[in-house]
Amino acid sequence: MALQTLPNSTESKKLNFGSTHKSWCRECHTLCEFTVTAVRFRGDLSRIPAEDLVTASKIPKVKKEVTKPVGAIVEGQPLPELGTCKHYKKSYRWFRFPCCGRAFPCDICHEESVGGEHEMKFANRMICGHCSKEQSYTAGKPCVNCNSSVTRSRSQFWEGGKGCRDQTMMSRWTIPFICNACEG
Known part of the structure; x- marks a missing residue:
């Protein structure tokens, strides 16, 4: 042209x-x-051979089928397995890595998928596993959309000096146990 x-x-x-x-x-x-x-089109269109016009009119028009991409992240619906993976079972989020722009459940899954093809960078965005809302990475804070925790909030182990019992879930009639060996 x-x-x-x-x-x-x-x-x-x-x-x-x-x-x-x-x-x-x-x-x-x-x-x-x-x-x-x-x-x-400018020019003499009568010079186009008649068989070309007939051939062009016989070409079937193909209808494009609109299909939903497999594995697409739809906001408002949970991620597969709530965003957990085999490496981190208590993390309910995916991370979007700026080095490739793709989302993975963890850095190990990202490294396995990419196979060392490019320089790794820390993820700066995360996707909630409960509602698929993409947001900036904030450690320890709940989702801005559904307010659910993106990491498991309770565990069976000592939580860095806080203890492993959730005091709000305990009965109010329970008398606190005082250990004489621990005090001193």
Whole structure:
């Protein structure tokens, strides 16, 4: 296709109807931006062989089937297995890694999938496993959309000096046990 608005016509390939195209002028080096809004054929159309017109009219039109991509993240629906993986069973979130722009349940899954093809960077975004809301990475804070915890809040082990019992879940009639060996 020749661009007629430039001082000298320039060839351009792979133009799509209705989309904006940008190209650099090869003579004055300015950025040209244009949109194809109409196509008009000029010349003697009667010179086109009749069999070409018949062949073109017989080409079946293929209907594109709209299919939902497999494994797509849909906001409002939970992630597969609530975002857990075989490495971290108590983490209900996926991380979006800026090095490749893809989301994985953990850094080990990311490394296994990529196979060392690029430089790893820390994830700066996370996706909630309960509602699939993408948000900035915040350690220890609940989801901004559904307010559910993205990590398991309770465990059976000593929690860094806090103890392993949740005092709010205990009966109010329980007398606190005082260990004489621990006090001192």
